[in-house]
Amino acid sequence: MPLSTPVSRANIHTRRVTCQGFRRSDGLWDIEGHITDVKSYAFANDHRGPIEPGDPIHDMWIRLTVDDGFTVRAVEAVTDKSPYAVCPAITPNFQRLVGLRIRAGWTQKVKELLGGVEGCTHLVELLGPVATTAFQTIYPILARDRNKDADAGAGKPPAQVVHKRPPLLLNTCHAFRSDGEVTRKQWPEHYTGGD
Template identity: 65%
Template sequence: MSATSLSAPAEREPIHTRRVTCQGFRRADGLWDIEGHLTDVKSYGFHTEERGHLDPGTPIHQMWMRLTVDDKLTVMAVEAVTQDSPYRACGSITPSFQQLVGLRVGPGWTRAVKERLGGPKGCTHLVELLGPLATTAFQTVYPILAREAAERARAAGTPLPDDGKRPVLLNMCHIFDSNGEVVRRNWPAHYTGEAGAERREEAAE
């Protein structure tokens, strides 16, 4: 079993806190809203070129993002807001995030985001927020759709349909390694470990 928390730290003082909060919502119109909020604060007061003195705990960055997606995680609408930033012009880049409309959250998402919004084409902090927003989209949409599909199948007395598609979670982390026990148990057709190799050999005979 892994540890329940970090070990006791050395004597220290807090300097910087970044908070990222993401939430997923099901909308009445059948779409999904995935929202993120990012803040950066310091434990000390300091001077900024355009905002002047900032007291301890005053956000140097505060950004919001909403992705509206469909059941396939295709982005249907985007709203990005820079509420607090070091420079007044920081928020002028938010319209560029409309380039996300039409993209699908899934394989290739990070690359597509960087191509459109990386470096001077976007805002570092809003782009970083898109990572946890993508994870939140998966966690929001797929469990609900899977549960409802299972409920429909049980009500109809039929087995769950197997469309043969590659499981979304396959090889996303070590737990879902295609050679591992979780994949062997839940998606045997996609298991590539020893037993999977034996099945393929038998099918070829």
């Protein structure tokens, strides 16, 4: 169900965040994020001069290349448009993410490495949806591939994967809580609820 009908209003600002996940031919994964901020009115900017309606004040990109274990192998950050000439100079700091693993504590670690004057607020914010996109991209494909491998040639429907380690998604949200119904069905060996 969509949001309720609002009162009469005028659009002032639009932020768009787009994230995409790609499987690479070399076995790694590219997770890309793009963020734009656009005003519905013209305004002056000391760095760029007049900015017309629809011309982004922020236009920024980030690509994380990660492996199957969600470890960041490479980073590319780009600032195409910003309100200040100095903004693009901070993108090399995002190389600090190389070697970091996307898992519980990711957001806190990103803030430690790139918070405040060490990073760009908008690119740091973009890393949250990028991390979620990594899970949405990689986890289902790896699970599908494990099922195919386990049942290859058996002529049976895919068997449930038994996880020796807790699944990466366990306890990351309400649906994946260890004592919940989803965990009981998907990962019974990690279910902590009652009968």
